[in-house]
Each structure stands twice: as structure tokens, then as C-alpha cells.
């Protein structure tokens with residue numbers, strides 16, 4: 001029996017530190033001055049992470065990450081707009097579904113899950129279709145862990161004079177992204193991925209002028225980012241019940257993010273986790289779906305071993321019993337599973353997971369690369 005919470009090697013929810021969890025041991029009223037001050041700090045710290053203080057503002061939103069993706073798309077793309085969605089995985093596909101619900105005219109370019117978005121095809125499509133007003137991209141496609149070239153695509157979009165929307169959910173805080181270097185109107189992420197807070201809220205970092213221009217676009221009360229922003233600017237309060245505990249945890253998580261050295265420190269730990277994991281798994285005979293140069297240090301997709309003794313459910317259960325939660329794959333290109341490198345995980349947990357993999361493989365009678 002394990003005597004601690006399982007280590008979550010997943011795309012989320014993720015392992016958080018004890019101190020982040022402890023930060024939630026308080027009840028704050030939504031009008032409490034201390035709480036209002038914490039909100040203000042959280043919002044400005046998020047903008048600072050993208051060097052956006054002079055150009056961008058932060059609009060937080062209750063809910064899981066998808067809520068704020070939906071808010072971004074349905075607010076920034078006006079009802080007479082047309083969006084081009086770049087799809088190479090399930091999260092890009094989900095953006096298409098969202099735009100369907102909101103009846104926004106939608107175009108897509110699709111790539112196989114193991115290939116990154118190609119800026120050249122984006123450029124060609126934009127010059128062929130002047131009606132496209134917005135382009136949406138997923139920064140790290142968590143479906144596989146592939147890194148998309150958001151800077152190169154951003155240049156293409158800016159050159160064509162269109163508006164750029166980024167889902168940076170699983171990359172934000174771990175991979176550098178500067179609003180001074182990439183021109184975008186909105187970017188979304190959440191409290192519980194690389195920033196290691198508790199799940200429960202997302203946020204949109206929006207270019208101020210672009211956010212102002214969304215007034216009246218929203219076809220939903222709850223997802224109206226303009227109104228959410230106006231409310232917060234007016235009196236520092238959320239329009240509806242704020243996720244108070246989640247915000248307290250997020251505030252603490254941002255302290256720990258700073259203590260670790262911000263994006264460089266956080267991204268550095270994840271890169272080390274990823275390297276340890278990939279090297280160790282390869283030694284055990286596993287193959288990664290992606291070549292190293294396409295892999296973001298967020299989550300790694302491994303191909304199912306061909307050995308007939310390998311059974312994913314037993315593998316999953318065996319790791320789970322030892323305190324390591326992994327994630328099934330959902331790919332069309334290959335049978336696979338995923339192991340994450342993000343959340344409050346260090347070399348010790350990554351090595352522990354590798355040891356558990358080795359033991360479980362032995363139990364199943366699967367030949368591993370090691371004697």
C-alpha cells in the first residue's frame with residue numbers, strides 16, 4: 001500500500017505541492033480587501049510572465065481550461081468573423097467543436113498527430129481566403145506532446161494582418177512566450193498545468209485593444225470576457241462567486257513558480273524530467289511516438305510494445321498500485337499511452353515511475369530492453 005497521494009504523470013489534474021494545498025485552508029469573502037488584493041496580484045503576475053504589462057490584460061474565468069478556450073473563441077471571433085483552426089490533435093479538434101456550438105464560420109487545416117503545424121500551409125490558406133479574420137493554434141498539443149511552431153505561425157498571421165489566438169494551456173509557464181516577440185490578441189491557460197495551482201480556473205491574456213473590441217460579441221453571459229474584465233476593473237470583484245480557494249492556491253503556486261526561477265526554472269525541471277523519462281523508457285525497450293526535436297517537455301507519448309504479453313490495463317493498474325498514474329493515448333496514428341513530466345514532480349518521482357515500469361513489465365512477462 002502507498003501512503004501518499006498518487007503521483008500524477010498525466011495531462012491534468014496534476015500533482016501540487018503541500019504548501020499549495022495548504023493555502024486553501026481559508027475561507028475568504030469575495031469582497032474581502034485581502035482577497036481583492038490577491039486577485040490583483042495574481043492577474044498582474046500572469047501578465048508579467050509574457051512581458052505583457054504594457055500591452056495585455058488578464059481576465060480570469062471560473063471552470064476548467066476548456067471553459068476559457070470556449071470563452072476566447074466565442075468572444076474574439078465576432079459573429080460575422082471567420083476562423084481558421086490549425087488541427088494536429090484532440091485539442092485543436094475541440095476548438096472546431098466549440099466554434100460549431102457558437103456557429104462561427106470555421107475553416108481548418110489538419111495534420112497527422114505526429115506532425116507539427118506547418119507555417120507555409122497557413123500562409124497559403126490566408127492568402128487564398130481573405131475572409132479569414134482569426135487563426136487559432138494549440139501551443140503544445142497535449143494529445144501527443146508535440147510542440148507547434150507558434151512564433152513562426154504568428155509571423156505568418158501578423159504579416160497577413162489577421163488576429164492570432166493561442167491555446168497555451170499545457171505549455172504556459174514552462175515554455176517561454178513573450179507578447180513583445182509574438183503578436184497575438186488572446187492566449188489562454190489554466191491554474192493547474194505548468195503553474196501547478198489547483199484546478200478550477202482558467203485565464204485569458206488579451207491585448208487590451210482587442211479585448212475592448214470584443215464588446216457585444218459574446219453569445220453567453222457566463223463566458224463574456226469583456227464583462228468579466230469590466231467587472232474586475234471596476235471594483236476588483238468577480239461578477240459571480242469566485243473560486244476563492246483555487247485563487248489562494250494559485251497565488252501560492254505563483255510564489256513557488258518565482259522561487260523556482262520562473263519560466264526558465266520551471267521549464268528546466270520539466271526538461272530534466274522529460275529527459276530522464278525518455279532515456280529510461282528507451283532503455284526499457286519503449287519507443288517514443290515523436291522524434292526528440294518535435295517533443296515538448298510536457299507529456300511524452302510511448303508506443304504500445306508489440307510483445308503479446310503486454311496488456312495496457314494490467315500495466316496501468318500495476319503502476320497505479322505503486323502510486324504512479326499514467327494516461328491512455330487517444331491517437332489515430334498509433335496504439336499508445338502517455339506519461340507526463342509536469343506538475344510537482346522531480347527526478348525522484350520520474351525515477352520511481354521508471355522502476356515501477358520495470359517491475360510491472362517483469363510481472364507481465366514482457367521482455368524489456370534490460371537484462
Ligand SMILES: *Cc1c(COP(=O)(O)O)cnc(C)c1O
Nearest residue numbers: 064065066091140142167169170
Ligand atoms: C488541458 C488542456 C486544455 C483544457 O482541458 P480541461 O480538461 O478543460 O482543463 C485545453 N487545451 C490543451 C492543449 C490542454 O492541454
